[in-house]
Amino acid sequence: MNLAEKICYLCGATKYQYRPGKVRDDKSLKIVECLNCGLVFLSQIELPTDFYEQSRMHGGEPLPIELWLRETRKDDERRFRYLNETIINRDILDFGCGNGGFLKMAQSYARKVAGIEMEKRLHSYFKTNGLNIFQNIDALDKSERFDLITAFHVIEHLQDPAKTLQKLAEKLSVGGCLIVEVPSSADALLTLYESVPFSEFTYWSCHLYLFNSSNLELLAKKAELKLDYVSHIQRYPLSNHLYWLSKGKPGGHQAWSFLDDVNLTSAYEARLAGLGKTDTLIASFSR
Numbered sequence: 001m002n003l004a005e006k007i008c009y010l011c012g013a014t015k016y017q018y019r020p021g022k023v024r025d026d027k028s029l030k031i032v033e034c035l036n037c038g039l040v041f042l043s044q045i046e047l048p049t050d051f052y053e054q055s056r057m058h059g060g061e062p063l064p065i066e067l068w069l070r071e072t073r074k075d076d077e078r079r080f081r082y083l084n085e086t087i088i089n090r091d092i093l094d095f096g097c098g099n100g101g102f103l104k105m106a107q108s109y110a111r112k113v114a115g116i117e118m119e120k121r122l123h124s125y126f127k128t129n130g131l132n133i134f135q136n137i138d139a140l141d142k143s144e145r146f147d148l149i150t151a152f153h154v155i156e157h158l159q160d161p162a163k164t165l166q167k168l169a170e171k172l173s174v175g176g177c178l179i180v181e182v183p184s185s186a187d188a189l190l191t192l193y194e195s196v197p198f199s200e201f202t203y204w205s206c207h208l209y210l211f212n213s214s215n216l217e218l219l220a221k222k223a224e225l226k227l228d229y230v231s232h233i234q235r236y237p238l239s240n241h242l243y244w245l246s247k248g249k250p251g252g253h254q255a256w257s258f259l260d261d262v263n264l265t266s267a268y269e270a271r272l273a274g275l276g277k278t279d280t281l282i283a284s285f286s287r
């Protein structure tokens with residue numbers, strides 16, 4: 001891709017700047033930021049076609065499923081708590097469901113759960129664990145509709161996220177909503193603390209786009225959907241941030257977990273949310 005000819009996927013502007021930092025697994029890529037809308041994207045937004053099918057997202061050896069489930073448990077629980085009310089007795093579809101941890105939790109409360117996951121090796125695990133998972137959207141029954149469709153940390157991996165959102169929205173029942181969780185390009189470690197080690201760690205060749213909250217409005221417009229709300233969520237607590245600033249390394253939420261308590265964590269999250277600088281955004285779209 002020649003950047004001089006590149007127009008912003010969301011707003012069509014052609015002026016951009018390079019963000020400081022490195023793409024951790026591909027140093028040849030540049031981190032581009034649209035000067036008009038702030039969309040962050042990589043200088044190349046293409047991955048091999050079988051990349052996700054063949055488990056290549058995990059880098060070398062694919063992660064054993066049990067270990068992966070332990071890693072995502074906190075996120076699965078947080079998402080389950082967040083959506084609790086909309087899960088009970090509803091039909092739910094999780095797009096890009098990964099190891100299926102969220103669906104496994106939702107299964108006991110929902111009327112019906114289904115998932116979409118491209119990674120082929122997972123499908124035998126899904127079968128033996130009673131999860132109804134399809135390889136892609138087109139494999140779903142044409143008439144099937146869902147009250148809640150979720151996509152956690154998926155759409156930033158897609159070359160044309162608006163098109164996929166549109167396709168997913170066609171599967172919504174009347175009054176249903178599409179909940180999308182993405183990493184935020186306005187993360188305090190990048191845009192407030194300007195941590196150099198973090199900026200050389202967080203960018204990843206699989207994250208083709210990084211959105212801020214107003215980008216999600218533009219995305220809704222492009223997908224011809226309604227944006228109901230955007231929530232600012234902080235996945236990592238203060239200990240993690242202080243550790244990055246002091247040691248320049250990840251893992252502070254484990255090494256310095258003694259710093260965090262429930263009150264401090266929620267107050268810090270609220271403060272970052274007020275500044276629009278949390279690490280995570282949750283958006284609700286509807287038709």
Ligand SMILES: [Zn+2]
Binds near residue numbers: 008009011034036037
């Ligand atoms: Zn733009």
